[in-house]
Amino acid sequence: MNITYTPDSVSFTCANCGKELHLRKRSPETEISGTFCPQCDEHYYTRWDGILHRGKIVSEQDLIEQLADKEHARWAKWMLYLFSKCDVYDDGDGYEQYVIPRELVTRWKRQVETPYADLSEQEKQSDRDEVVHILPIIQAYRQEG
Numbered sequence: 001m002n003i004t005y006t007p008d009s010v011s012f013t014c015a016n017c018g019k020e021l022h023l024r025k026r027s028p029e030t031e032i033s034g035t036f037c038p039q040c041d042e043h044y045y046t047r048w049d050g051i052l053h054r055g056k057i058v059s060e061q062d063l064i065e066q067l068a069d070k071e072h073a074r075w076a077k078w079m080l081y082l083f084s085k086c087d088v089y090d091d092g093d094g095y096e097q098y099v100i101p102r103e104l105v106t107r108w109k110r111q112v113e114t115p116y117a118d119l120s121e122q123e124k125q126s127d128r129d130e131v132v133h134i135l136p137i138i139q140a141y142r143q144e145g
């Protein structure tokens, strides 16, 4: 298995079938980056130190990191949506105030106080649509566990 490290990527040949593969290293913040050989399905990953490992990403810490990444993306998407629904007032000093319209406050307060099981089918569906983003991560983890 030939491995060539560059500052932000790793080039190597699949230990199983010899196919040339390429893996982009992640920043220390995201810690881990993985890929697999499309020819034989052998998995590879690098951690924060950039050293290439063979096998799937398995540790609980890795799982938490991947899920936290999705959670952040979900939260950021929600905040953008919330801001887009607010009435914006220019304070004249370079700052703005965002005010949530009363209808939305009423609706969201009701949703906050409603258990999932009692939501409307449409409301449940929007929660299911979010979970779809994290399901592949959990499935990959369970296959290893």
Ligand SMILES: [Zn+2]
Residues within 6 Å of the ligand: 014, 015, 016, 017, 018, 019, 037, 038, 039, 040, 041, 042
């Ligand atoms: Zn291969």
